[in-house]
Amino acid sequence: MINNKEINNSLVKAYNHMAATYDKNRDAFDMTGVLNDFYESLEIKKGSLLDAGCGAGEPFADWFIKKGWQVTGVDLSDKMLNLAKDYVPQMKRICAPMQEVDFEDNSFEAITAIYSLFHLSPDDQKNILKKFFKWLKGKGSLLFTYATKEYTHHDTFSGYTEFMGEKLYYSHRTPDELENELTDIGFVIESFKYRDIGNETFLWVTVLKR
């Protein structure tokens, strides 16, 4: 039985515990290709970005701010957000689980959830994807990292696995189920691309709100 409160409490504890180490090791995950491809695919290249699970604000929030965007970062770890305060002071910081925040419809030109959405339970993922759709403006894009069997060794998964010495909750469905879920919500699929970054293979998904 999934207990969302328990999942979030364990994630706060784990990410608070590893905040400094995670941040020191973040450069091992080269995001240049991801950032360039996402930016290239954007139909609107200026505006407001929501970074859901922003961590220390690097490299995504920082990269977009340097390009003149306004960035709101949501993260449930106060220690990660403290790092972000130093690295990306211009980012608006909200310390909360992304499931609990709300924004007006049509608020953002782009939304990113980098290495974060897979920490939500399957139902919460479905709900937040619906919210992302509402919060995006027309022609806005969403980019997120999705776990698959290449990472968990299971076709579908909901459970705890180890990362940097911490037990973290992950969940995912199959890529086909995800694709159906996204198109049912109304998203147009731009790309489903497996990338091996820092010896970890994840599915990188870009979708568009027409």
Ligand SMILES: C[S@@+](CC[C@H](N)C(=O)[O-])C[C@H]1O[C@@H](n2cnc3c(N)ncnc32)[C@H](O)[C@@H]1O
């Ligand atoms: C692997 S880190 C990635 C951080 C950042 N996106 C990056 O690329 O460096 C995952 C982040 O997601 C945050 N997170 C996990 N579950 C979350 C949730 N339900 N709501 C908000 N933040 C969450 C964690 O606190 C952590 O900072």
